[in-house]
Amino acid sequence: MGITTAAALVAPAGSAGAGAAGDTGGGGRVQSFWLHWNGSPVSDATLATEARRRAYIVLNAWEGALVPKLKAANPDVQVFVYKDLTSTRSYACRSGVDDAQLPTGVGYCEAERHHPEWFLLDPNGRRFEYSGYSGHWQMDVGNTAYQRAWAANVIKSSTASGFDGVLMDNALFPCDAYHEGVCPAKYPTDAALQDAYLSMLAGTRDDFVAAGLKTVANLSNARLHAGAWDAYTEHLDGGFDEWWLTFDDTNLLSEYPEGWSRQVAQIASNEARGKITWVQPHFTHGQDRPYRYALASYLMAAGERAAIADVDETDGYDDPSPWRAEYDWDLGEPSGPYRRVASNVFQRDFACGTVVVNANRTASGPVTVRLGTGTHTDERGAAVTSVSLPGTTGSILRKHC
Numbered sequence: 001m002g003i004t005t006a007a008a009l010v011a012p013a014g015s016a017g018a019g020a021a022g023d024t025g026g027g028g029r030v031q032s033f034w035l036h037w038n039g040s041p042v043s044d045a046t047l048a049t050e051a052r053r054r055a056y057i058v059l060n061a062w063e064g065a066l067v068p069k070l071k072a073a074n075p076d077v078q079v080f081v082y083k084d085l086t087s088t089r090s091y092a093c094r095s096g097v098d099d100a101q102l103p104t105g106v107g108y109c110e111a112e113r114h115h116p117e118w119f120l121l122d123p124n125g126r127r128f129e130y131s132g133y134s135g136h137w138q139m140d141v142g143n144t145a146y147q148r149a150w151a152a153n154v155i156k157s158s159t160a161s162g163f164d165g166v167l168m169d170n171a172l173f174p175c176d177a178y179h180e181g182v183c184p185a186k187y188p189t190d191a192a193l194q195d196a197y198l199s200m201l202a203g204t205r206d207d208f209v210a211a212g213l214k215t216v217a218n219l220s221n222a223r224l225h226a227g228a229w230d231a232y233t234e235h236l237d238g239g240f241d242e243w244w245l246t247f248d249d250t251n252l253l254s255e256y257p258e259g260w261s262r263q264v265a266q267i268a269s270n271e272a273r274g275k276i277t278w279v280q281p282h283f284t285h286g287q288d289r290p291y292r293y294a295l296a297s298y299l300m301a302a303g304e305r306a307a308i309a310d311v312d313e314t315d316g317y318d319d320p321s322p323w324r325a326e327y328d329w330d331l332g333e334p335s336g337p338y339r340r341v342a343s344n345v346f347q348r349d350f351a352c353g354t355v356v357v358n359a360n361r362t363a364s365g366p367v368t369v370r371l372g373t374g375t376h377t378d379e380r381g382a383a384v385t386s387v388s389l390p391g392t393t394g395s396i397l398r399k400h401c
Contacts, residue, residue, distance in 0.1 A: 254391060
């Protein structure tokens with residue numbers, strides 16, 4: 001067939017963009033999200049552009065005025081507010097008064113004055129301040145009074161600003177997450193701490209459902225704790241894996257011994273249960289290998305609710321995250337779930353394309369995979385009937401349909 005231009009193979013993106021909510025076609029189109037965490041000023045033009053092409057957007061609590069602008073550009077975009085489950089922030093307490101809009105559910109001044117028992121203590125009786133995060137104080141998520149106060153405050157402020165949901169940051173798994181080697185006296189083991197988080201998520205679930213607010217929690221490193229992803233998301237509308245599959249340009253998660261399938265299974269499990277999944281790979285922008293490995297892996301399991309956005313830590317988390325050309329591709333309906341086609345090599349077929357991932361270790365040799373019927377076009381526009389992939393690489397291929 002020769003060299004074919006991308007334009008000849010790409011279906012029109014449509015006015016709402018490939019990331020518009022509900023516009024995935026069952027997984028053959030990419031959905032993306034935008035974490036506007038750094039609070040930098042954003043032009044109305046940027047807000048409108050991102051609203052049209054993102055499925056989900058996360059704002060800070062004090063940015064509620066942006067919600068109507070986003071909804072005006074795209075009524076279907078789902079806008080979430082950032083709230084930390086785990087800490088209260090002393091820097092947001094000024095002259096004895098908590099800020100009106102907080103990144104947490106409980107103000108430091110309020111807790112200090114009325115509920116000092118909500119602060120977790122180390123084995124020596126000292127309060128836990130997040131290591132590396134000055135002014136972040138770890139709270140007792142297993143305390144039912146704290147749970148009720150956290151939920152009530154978050155629901156009140158979120159609904160008043162018109163948010164669709166809440167991103168609950170720091171749903172932790174290890175008891176020493178922010179204090180390496182030191183666990184809270186009340187929760188001296190990982191199991192004990194996880195039970196506390198399950199108590200909080202389960203105990204506040206009905207309140208958020210009744211308020212009409214979706215809940216997505218940051219479940220970073222859930223893959224390291226068997227069953228933890230499903231256990232936490234059972235009481236949520238979804239999960240966010242902040243460190244997904246590629247941790248930098250060369251540290252890419254393979255199937256063995258790290259567990260590629262564990263992170264891909266997060267998407268598959270959530271899709272099967274009708275839940276949201278956000279995944280965030282990390283690498284330097286311009287690095288094709290980690291980017292294509294992450295995107296092809298995402299497409300292995302993505303359906304109607306999963307979304308991806310990559311970040312480049314070298315430029316301070318660019319805001320908004322890049323929009324990729326492949327996000328506008330339409331591979332059509334998947335023919336079924338992904339399957340193993342060789343040792344630690346996986347493939348998923350779509351009506352208008354195929355994705356292939358070699359999840360063997362980076363140093364392993366290439367594996368050649370013959371594609372299905374019809375000639376495919378690779379990311380560089382070359383016509384191919386097979387792909388040869390080294391370990392920790394992926395490919396997204398299209399075909400006429």
